[in-house]
Amino acid sequence: MVVIKREGVLLEATDLEFENQAVLNPTIYQEDNTLHMFYRAVRKGNYSSIGHIKLEGPLNIIEKKEEPIIFPEYDYEIHGVEDPRIVSLDGIFYLFYTAYDGKNARVAFATSKDLINWEKHGLITPSISYEDAKNLFKQSHLKRKYFHFVSYIKDITAPDVLLWEKDCYLFPEKYNNNFVFMHRILPDIQLIDFKDFNQLKNLKYWEEYLKKLDQHVLMEPEFSYESHHIGGGAPLINTPLGWLLIYHAVEDTNSGQIYHASAALLEKEPPFRVIGRLKKPLFSPKEDYEKMGNVWNVVFPTGTAIFKNRLYIYYGAADKRIAVVSLNLTALLKELIKSQSNFDVDIGFLAGEIFKKASRKEINLEQLKKKYADRLDLLLMAIGWLAREEKVIFRRENGKLKIWTGDIK
Numbered sequence: 001m002v003v004i005k006r007e008g009v010l011l012e013a014t015d016l017e018f019e020n021q022a023v024l025n026p027t028i029y030q031e032d033n034t035l036h037m038f039y040r041a042v043r044k045g046n047y048s049s050i051g052h053i054k055l056e057g058p059l060n061i062i063e064k065k066e067e068p069i070i071f072p073e074y075d076y077e078i079h080g081v082e083d084p085r086i087v088s089l090d091g092i093f094y095l096f097y098t099a100y101d102g103k104n105a106r107v108a109f110a111t112s113k114d115l116i117n118w119e120k121h122g123l124i125t126p127s128i129s130y131e132d133a134k135n136l137f138k139q140s141h142l143k144r145k146y147f148h149f150v151s152y153i154k155d156i157t158a159p160d161v162l163l164w165e166k167d168c169y170l171f172p173e174k175y176n177n178n179f180v181f182m183h184r185i186l187p188d189i190q191l192i193d194f195k196d197f198n199q200l201k202n203l204k205y206w207e208e209y210l211k212k213l214d215q216h217v218l219m220e221p222e223f224s225y226e227s228h229h230i231g232g233g234a235p236l237i238n239t240p241l242g243w244l245l246i247y248h249a250v251e252d253t254n255s256g257q258i259y260h261a262s263a264a265l266l267e268k269e270p271p272f273r274v275i276g277r278l279k280k281p282l283f284s285p286k287e288d289y290e291k292m293g294n295v296w297n298v299v300f301p302t303g304t305a306i307f308k309n310r311l312y313i314y315y316g317a318a319d320k321r322i323a324v325v326s327l328n329l330t331a332l333l334k335e336l337i338k339s340q341s342n343f344d345v346d347i348g349f350l351a352g353e354i355f356k357k358a359s360r361k362e363i364n365l366e367q368l369k370k371k372y373a374d375r376l377d378l379l380l381m382a383i384g385w386l387a388r389e390e391k392v393i394f395r396r397e398n399g400k401l402k403i404w405t406g407d408i409k
Helices: 130-137 144-156 197-201 203-211 329-340 343-360 365-371 373-388
Strands: 005-011 022-031 034-043 047-056 060-064 080-089 092-100 105-112 119-123 166-170 179-184 189-194 217-219 229-239 242-251 258-266 274-277 299-307 310-317 321-328 393-397 400-404
Touching: 005 310, 022 229, 034 080, 047 092, 080 166, 080 229, 092 166, 105 166, 119 197, 130 144, 130 203, 166 229, 179 229, 189 197, 189 229, 197 203, 217 274, 229 258, 229 310, 242 299, 242 329, 258 299, 258 329, 274 329, 310 329, 321 329, 343 373, 343 400, 365 373, 365 400
Parallel strands: 022 080, 022 299, 022 321, 047 080, 229 299
Antiparallel strands: 005 321, 022 034, 022 310, 034 047, 047 060, 080 092, 092 105, 105 119, 166 179, 179 189, 189 217, 229 242, 242 258, 258 274, 299 310, 310 321, 393 400
């Protein structure tokens, strides 16, 4: 069982001009006991920039910049640089953000070698209309919901709006010398790989990709609390069991949308198959500071840090403030493995097979090991269950363990 501890609100809006409306959706880079937090800062009029604070330990703020470190400079981001995600790879810090021009939401990035001086590299998601994207989607085997979102985004923005992209970041490792990039075209989470960022600036590269978008879906909404859409949250966490993905899920209800936090576990190697996923939210809006704000009922996880096997998750609360929860990392990994496994069913079937064999005649454990060599763990658990329930009896003969139900035919 995963027990969530609410650590409370970490950061609120201040009187500083660049963050006098809201602070939210932070990303974290951890250096031992020191955290660098880059967060979305909103000034009145809903104009966003990126602020920076430094923490010692998970909750103690020791330094805060009084000016944004990244701010709107170009037409494509004139209304805001939003929702940063930071990843360190090959000695370079990559910071991805949503570039918002007042209508279109696309993704751009900046790099740094010291977390102080940042160089912008422009847009990397396609500047393609939803109408053109829809025509490309038709060449793929996508579900109807993709086309529903085409109409939805055009209705809430403008008929000529460009394809919305958000929640993007790199895997912290390269594969076959390629970058792997997680992004979100509503309603799913997708992956794209490339050798050079210039490929992402080539519209034809994206057009070919969008024609086969169904082949690049990593995760799609599966549970009721994900009924509207899902999206990447905090950059991936490397664990012994796989890549840990903390993501957000949006639920449609008659009283409005609810943003939840959830978790999944991915295989370490391509195609990064999902090997564990929570069937219920990791945490949901509960406290007043999560329920009431600029957007109600929102927990939006975007940053993580680990201290002594305790995972701290930093999130935007009600699009107004930054809050933190913590949990036992091992407990979460166990829950993820358990959530996706069919161990109970598999063990039950195998136990039934063994019981049937043992009811006919006494069987040798070594024979069972040979027969079920590809399921040895399940075999031993099935035998253990049969023994615990006193369904079988054991005896040793000439150093070999034999199993029998005790029935005399």
